[in-house]
Amino acid sequence: MKAKKTKFEGVFEINGKFATVNLVPGFKSSNEELVKVDGVEYRIWDYFTSKPAAAFKKGLKIFPLGNGNKVLYLGLAEAKTASFFSDIVGNNGIIYGVELSERSLREAVRVCERRGNMIPILADARRTELYEDSILDKVDCLYIDVASPDQAAITIRNAQQFLKNKGWVMLAIKSQSIDVVKPPKQVYKECLQELEKYFEILDKVELDPLEKAHMFVVMKLKK
Amino acid sequence: MRAFIATTIIGVFGLNENKKILLYKPFPRDPEKIAEKLKLSEIEFIEEERFVRGELNKSGYDEVRKGDAIISEFVKSNLRKLALEKKFVRDQSEFNQLLTKVNIQLAKVQIKKAIGRGSLIIHANGAVEELDKAINIFVERLREFYSMHFPEMDKAVESNEKFAKLVEKFGRRENIDEVELKLLASKSMGADFKDEDIQMSQTFAAEINRLYKLRQDAAVYLEKVLKEIAPNFTELATPMLSAKLISKAGGLERLSKMASSTIQLLGAEKALFRFLQSKGKSSSPRFGLLYNHPLVMNAPESHKGKIARVLAAKLSLAAKIDYYSKEYKADKLKQDLQQKVKGILSSK
Numbered sequence: 001m002k003a004k005k006t007k008f009e010g011v012f013e014i015n016g017k018f019a020t021v022n023l024v025p026g027f028k029s030s031n032e033e034l035v036k037v038d039g040v041e042y043r044i045w046d047y048f049t050s051k052p053a054a055a056f057k058k059g060l061k062i063f064p065l066g067n068g069n070k071v072l073y074l075g076l077a078e079a080k081t082a083s084f085f086s087d088i089v090g091n092n093g094i095i096y097g098v099e100l101s102e103r104s105l106r107e108a109v110r111v112c113e114r115r116g117n118m119i120p121i122l123a124d125a126r127r128t129e130l131y132e133d134s135i136l137d138k139v140d141c142l143y144i145d146v147a148s149p150d151q152a153a154i155t156i157r158n159a160q161q162f163l164k165n166k167g168w169v170m171l172a173i174k175s176q177s178i179d180v181v182k183p184p185k186q187v188y189k190e191c192l193q194e195l196e197k198y199f200e201i202l203d204k205v206e207l208d209p210l211e212k213a214h215m216f217v218v219m220k221l222k223k
Numbered sequence: 224m225r226a227f228i229a230t231t232i233i234g235v236f237g238l239n240e241n242k243k244i245l246l247y248k249p250f251p252r253d254p255e256k257i258a259e260k261l262k263l264s265e266i267e268f269i270e271e272e273r274f275v276r277g278e279l280n281k282s283g284y285d286e287v288r289k290g291d292a293i294i295s296e297f298v299k300s301n302l303r304k305l306a307l308e309k310k311f312v313r314d315q316s317e318f319n320q321l322l323t324k325v326n327i328q329l330a331k332v333q334i335k336k337a338i339g340r341g342s343l344i345i346h347a348n349g350a351v352e353e354l355d356k357a358i359n360i361f362v363e364r365l366r367e368f369y370s371m372h373f374p375e376m377d378k379a380v381e382s383n384e385k386f387a388k389l390v391e392k393f394g395r396r397e398n399i400d401e402v403e404l405k406l407l408a409s410k411s412m413g414a415d416f417k418d419e420d421i422q423m424s425q426t427f428a429a430e431i432n433r434l435y436k437l438r439q440d441a442a443v444y445l446e447k448v449l450k451e452i453a454p455n456f457t458e459l460a461t462p463m464l465s466a467k468l469i470s471k472a473g474g475l476e477r478l479s480k481m482a483s484s485t486i487q488l489l490g491a492e493k494a495l496f497r498f499l500q501s502k503g504k505s506s507s508p509r510f511g512l513l514y515n516h517p518l519v520m521n522a523p524e525s526h527k528g529k530i531a532r533v534l535a536a537k538l539s540l541a542a543k544i545d546y547y548s549k550e551y552k553a554d555k556l557k558q559d560l561q562q563k564v565k566g567i568l569s570s571k
Contacts, residue, residue, distance in 0.1 A: 091316045091319065092315060092316055092319070093319075094319050094322070094323070102333075102334050102337035102338055105330065105334055106334060109327060109330055109331060109334070112323065112327055112330075113327055115323075116319070116320055116323055116324075117319055117323060118323060119322065119323050119326040119327070119330075120326065120327060120330040121326070121330060122330055122333040122334060122337060133295070133299070134326060134329075136299055136300075136302055136303065136322065137303070180496060180499070180500075181499050181500060
């Protein structure tokens, strides 16, 4: 078995699967597979259950995360995907994770306690005033995966308040959460039009069939 | 002269109007204690803040303010630098460690507060529904099992609960002490069971009866919790239905924020989306779970939709009262509802 480097920082490929180096060796953040290659423990990043990995699989060209980055992560859920981000940013980086559901955050706290570079915040991502005090830094990267019809507005508001100039944004557009009746392609188009006013859209891939009716967008804040 | 206090995870700062730091009182280096202090600081002046205020007063600042937005923002954006300068941490990585630990403590407090008693309804209702399912599966198996010995009883005793009770109490078909069954037993085509076969069926039946008892206890408990948390809603909707509605909505808070048209169609999501996606070709559903309400169930077919609509309107009011004011107004609501229903039924 060999761990091949990919074009993305901190992301490896083992037997056709994506993987990151486990920041906390021996600790499973969810039910992912742990693999040892040449004495280094990797965590398999399953592209069926995690959107960024699905985007890699579907040919994403730009993935802006790197060691030492500060990230604001909206829609932390059980910190499954975020745990891979935590591996990539390492001990000098930090991930602020905002989650609305107390039930999900209970699972996330278990992960955050062991990882040491993730901060769980119980709040509604629509209301930045509720958690602005907890976010000390201007972040390098904003990741949004929230199920809400006003996804675009949430993205814009959070980016303007917390993102560095020319900072990166990764967004998973959930067309089913925005409008179930319209065809996904039309929802993407409308959403992107709205975003284009504030961001430079650099890459986008549709995640079907790995993740139904989702589009993964990478963009940069204008200014 | 005016001065400001800014409280951070590394301690309390005293600043003047020109954002110059005059004083710094560090916190103990213990994440749990820090989180406690920060939480307390939201409602009162904590020890360190009182110390800084006192010192500022001594040096001639007669007006000391806490929680000024601009000052807080200034301290916040410089906190990483300050933490190094004041030697609270050795490097950024240590600062991150501290920041995470403190925030995890704070998140735990938040989560504790966010877990409301409302979720009890969802879980109690889930327990009742799942017990029903489990009991059904077990009784089916018991009927098949015992029918090898006494096949005639399967059709003669319709009630599942009675069936399980009979098996547990009497065991062999010859022992059953009921006139009708006795007759059937004497002419049964069932096989003879060994003692151990009978014992097994009796143990199984006893376990099912225990599940019936548990189901009943859960239902009683559910009703008690419902009356405590949503008295108005429960009175209007009947206990079993209100538990189902609250579960479907995902809690009383969410239910209370729903429009009455949403409540009217709770449980009919599939039909609703079929209607929306067919762009009006199929007809819209008139009710979901509300179908099980006696007012809707007993109404003539042509009026069911209308009654579901007024019922939903009153239910949404009741849910809002339950979540926000807790006042008991169910009698008034019930009266209004009955009047409206009467009006609908008397129109043609």
